[in-house]
């Protein structure tokens with residue numbers, strides 16, 4: 044089969060180069076041979092924010108942003124959201140196939156058996172100030188786990204990786220719930236291994252003095268679906284951070300603290316918190332046109348709209364919009380929903396948003412659901428960090444096992460000063 048190539052003619056030298064094309068890409072390193080002289084470093088690509096650079100080959104998650112398609116290991120997200128559970132999806136993302144009954148039972152048992160955290164981790168969390176942001180607590184605690192599980196350094200050992208995988212997926216809800224209980228001054232609730240992954244998380248968040256917390260099955264299911272939707276999103280900012288940090292061969296806890304930190308930002312996992320603040324600023328449905336006008340004049344962004352990859356309706360946002368109705372049946376309607384619906388209606392008809400292909404993303408409606416369930420906005424990024432633990436680990440492991448990967452180390456275009464001599468302070472102007 045003839046290899047496809049790209050011919051490049053360098054007008055500076057008159058030389059012609061044939062670069063192989065594979066999987067719709069050329070290798071950036073193949074450009075290095077394009078030089079004007081022997082001491083020339085060679086041609087590089089300049090790609091701030093990695094707008095058009097594939098940094099890895101992956102088999103985990105497929106996104107077609109123009110068509111609004113998201114698939115985990117080939118399975119459409121809509122089918123998984125409807126038919127699967129978060130723990131089953133976790134297995135699928137990590138191991139590539141849906142589990143058999145026996146595989147699932149063993150998997151769920153292993154996760155369940157690792158939900159407790161060391162008492163000293165609890166003490167560490169206690170040390171945070173009473174008004175500490177729960178996301179700051181989460182990030183620090185994930186990093187601290189590496190000091191408790193020193194075997195995690197053995198990253199080339201599959202058994203060690205498996206153990207850390209159980210620990211991370213199992214302990215994230217516990218740490219997240221402890222961060223929440225700390226912020227509201229309530230005693231920590233230990234995991235209840237008789238409950239499902241999501242129901243146990245809700246118990247650790249909201250149990251008071253009752254013997255067993257009874258969560259609404261509708262809300263348990265809704266949270267489980269939200270977890271499925273957020274389990275992986277290929278090379279987003281936090282997954283790239285996980286891969287980038289992990290490429291130095293640090294332990295997975297340290298890498299994951301970095302991934303969670305990336306997710307904290309308002310342009311990533313902090314966006315749903317911003318959506319609610321925005322809805323508060325808009326205030327009423329009547330003020331929506333004026334707000335949209337301000338956005339178009341560059342006075343702010345319509346949070347929860349737009350996406351680097353999706354140039355169509357985010358498929359996760361569609362699932363969440365349906366979910367919202369089911370949740371509001373139980374919790375009562377979030378009054379901000381009307382403002383959100385009006386924002387969406389007007390924006391989807393407005394030329395500014397249409398031309399730029401700005402559609403609601405996953406965060407546009409998720410915050411409304413979280414709020415209706417009783418989560419304070421500070422908990423949103425914390426919630427949003429639990430499910431991608433699975434994706435981060437899957438991406439990290441894929442990176443470690445990929446023979447083409449090395450320590451991540453981008454190049455730069457240096458535009459600063461040339462060489463100059465040091466000037467003593469007394470002589471500086």
Ligand SMILES: CC(C)(COP(=O)(O)OP(=O)(O)OC[C@H]1O[C@@H](n2cnc3c(N)ncnc32)[C@H](O)[C@@H]1OP(=O)(O)O)[C@@H](O)C(=O)NCCC(=O)NCCS
Pocket residue numbers: 309310311314338343344345346347348349350351352399401404405406
């Ligand atoms: C997600 C996001 C960071 C993607 O950014 P990006 O791929 O770099 O896209 P750009 O910032 O280049 O946007 C392209 C154009 O759309 C505009 N735009 C993008 N998102 C917008 C928004 N939410 N509201 C208004 N205008 C927006 C930009 O101003 C830009 O306009 P211009 O071409 O006139 O300069 C961006 O859409 C955003 O900030 N959205 C709000 C935050 C959010 O919801 N994040 C959650 C993501 S899941």
